[in-house]
Amino acid sequence: xxxxxxxxxxxxxxxxxxxxxxxxxxxxxxxxxxxxxxxxxxxxxxxxxxxxxxxxxxxxxxxxxxxxxxxxxxxxxxxxxxxxxxxxxxxxxxxxxxxxxxxxxxxxxxxxxxxxxxxxxxxxxxxxxxxxxxxxxxxxxxxxxxxxxxxxxxxxxxxxxxxxxxxxxxxxxxxxxxxxxxxxxxxxxxxxxxxxxxxxxxxxxxxxxxxxxxxxxxxxxxxxx
Amino acid sequence: xxxxxxxxxxxxxxxxxxxxxxxxxxxxxxxxxxxxxxxxxxxxxxxxxxxxxxxxxxxxxxxxxxxxxxxxxxxxxxxxxxxxxxxxxxxxxxxxxxxxxxxxxxxxxxxxxxxxxxxxxxxxxxxxxxxxxxxxxxxxxxxxxxxxxxxxxxxxxxxxxxxxxxxxxxxxxxxxxxxxxxxxxxxxxxxxxxxxxxxxxxxxxxxxxxxxxxxxxxxxxxxxx
DNA sequence: ATACCCGCTATTGTATACAGAATCGCGCGG
DNA sequence: CCGCGCGATTCTGTATACAATAGCGGGTAT
Numbered sequence: 001x002x003x004x005x006x007x008x009x010x011x012x013x014x015x016x017x018x019x020x021x022x023x024x025x026x027x028x029x030x031x032x033x034x035x036x037x038x039x040x041x042x043x044x045x046x047x048x049x050x051x052x053x054x055x056x057x058x059x060x061x062x063x064x065x066x067x068x069x070x071x072x073x074x075x076x077x078x079x080x081x082x083x084x085x086x087x088x089x090x091x092x093x094x095x096x097x098x099x100x101x102x103x104x105x106x107x108x109x110x111x112x113x114x115x116x117x118x119x120x121x122x123x124x125x126x127x128x129x130x131x132x133x134x135x136x137x138x139x140x141x142x143x144x145x146x147x148x149x150x151x152x153x154x155x156x157x158x159x160x161x162x163x164x165x166x167x168x169x170x171x172x173x174x175x176x177x178x179x180x181x182x183x184x185x186x187x188x189x190x191x192x193x194x195x196x197x198x199x200x201x202x203x204x205x206x207x208x209x210x211x212x213x214x215x216x217x218x219x220x221x222x223x224x225x
Numbered sequence: 226x227x228x229x230x231x232x233x234x235x236x237x238x239x240x241x242x243x244x245x246x247x248x249x250x251x252x253x254x255x256x257x258x259x260x261x262x263x264x265x266x267x268x269x270x271x272x273x274x275x276x277x278x279x280x281x282x283x284x285x286x287x288x289x290x291x292x293x294x295x296x297x298x299x300x301x302x303x304x305x306x307x308x309x310x311x312x313x314x315x316x317x318x319x320x321x322x323x324x325x326x327x328x329x330x331x332x333x334x335x336x337x338x339x340x341x342x343x344x345x346x347x348x349x350x351x352x353x354x355x356x357x358x359x360x361x362x363x364x365x366x367x368x369x370x371x372x373x374x375x376x377x378x379x380x381x382x383x384x385x386x387x388x389x390x391x392x393x394x395x396x397x398x399x400x401x402x403x404x405x406x407x408x409x410x411x412x413x414x415x416x417x418x419x420x421x422x423x424x425x426x427x428x429x430x431x432x433x434x435x436x437x438x439x440x441x442x443x444x445x446x447x448x449x450x
Numbered sequence: 451a452t453a454c455c456c457g458c459t460a461t462t463g464t465a466t467a468c469a470g471a472a473t474c475g476c477g478c479g480g
Numbered sequence: 481c482c483g484c485g486c487g488a489t490t491c492t493g494t495a496t497a498c499a500a501t502a503g504c505g506g507g508t509a510t
Binding site: 262264265266276279297298299300 | 493
């Protein structure tokens with residue numbers, strides 16, 4: 001059984017993608033604290049590729065604000081204060097709300113059926129004696145992705161890509177109690193109803209509320225940070 | 226007088242930046258129509274740099290949806306249909322509206338004074354017998370940049386960066402008649418009032434209306450496209 | 451003791467070289 | 481006559497080499 005699951009499952013991706021994932025992982029895990037310089041050669045040694053894919057990964061991380069540039073052009077790990085996290089949630093609420101509104105216009109019967117199956121899986125994961133958080137996270141992500149894809153806006157998808165931090169979602173869900181998890185599923189259900197009714201405003205409002213509630217759950221989970 | 230003004234004025238920027246600007250220019254000018262393959266070596270010859278900076282420019286253009294990837298990993302000039310342009314305006318309206326709301330909270334006296342001077346310049350440019358469109362565009366951009374910077378959100382700035390297409394703004398303004406231009410200045414003035422009153426919702430609403438009007442001006446200017 | 455200047459080193463920016471994958475055209479077979 | 485497979489060619493992905501520049505530390509003069 002060579003290697004661990006994480007690296008094995010990503011072995012097929014390109015070197016740039018692996019570099020991106022790995023470096024981002026270092027940042028999000030806190031192994032590289034804010035202000036730490038991101039030196040290309042050092043990272044190349046860590047990831048095990050040359051500087052070229054490292055550079056591409058860093059440019060991407062810079063554009064997503066994981067890293068910031070010093071006056072002299074060096075990259076350092078960016079500071080993420082609570083204001084920025086709140087801003088990320090606010091932007092997500094707006095953009096995913098917009099996605100939901102678009103999706104309400106464009107939703108197909110097949111897409112709707114898939115959403116229902118997906119949320120049924122979420123409800124099942126929540127209903128267990130010990131809620132299955134991992135399952136919840138997987139299916140929750142899928143639920144949101146289905147809506148995003150139903151919105152048929154590549155631009156929206158691109159903008160949201162760098163905004164939906166799974167580590168943040170995970171931390172949020174980890175603090176959800178059963179009632180919160182059930183509420184989430186219920187909100188998803190409301191969205192399905194809004195899609196069925198093709199009511200854009202309703203869909204937008206439910207999605208916005210859904211994400212803003214997540215913001216406050218996250219803030220309660222880590223009050224000082 | 227060697228070279229032209231454009232290339233001369235950008236000679237100091239890095240090779241990657243020049244590549245980005247030049248390639249984007251080719252796309253926006255229509256020299257490279259949608260579907261045209263963007264081959265790295267060919268572009269390297271055109272721009273006069275090696276493939277490395279070309280690659281960085283292309284990754285950036287790809288992330289901003291100027292280019293899209295074929296199944297095999299080749300880049301081609303992306304198709305921009307009227308739906309996508311409308312979507313860009315919609316997103317701009319949301320995001321700049323959000324920026325205006327944040328700015329209303331954070332606006333300083335100095336920032337407000339600068340906005341007033343800026344809009345005075347716009348009004349002057351509009352009031353001339355032959356409205357000074359170039360001046361209008363410069364100061365208009367500055368006006369919006371001032372608000373964005375007053376909003377103090379690096380993330381918002383990053384998201385809007387790829388969205389505010391000067392060529393589109395230019396085409397829009399080119400079709401504005403004097404009344405439209407005056408209306409623009411008047412809307413700016415309303416924003417200044419909203420900032421003075423620190424009324425977030427007002428600022429957001431005026432900004433949203435401002436940009437949505439621009440969308441319709443743009444659509445009227447090029448009805449078939 | 452402190453502030454400034456100079457030279458060295460570390461680090462990024464750019465170019466080039468090489469390897470692997472995808473596409474296109476040709477010839478073959480149905 | 482059309483479809484399919486296979487090889488040559490083209491293109492991208494990655495590694496390495498070279499150039500330029502920013503930052504740091506030591507040394508010196510005031």
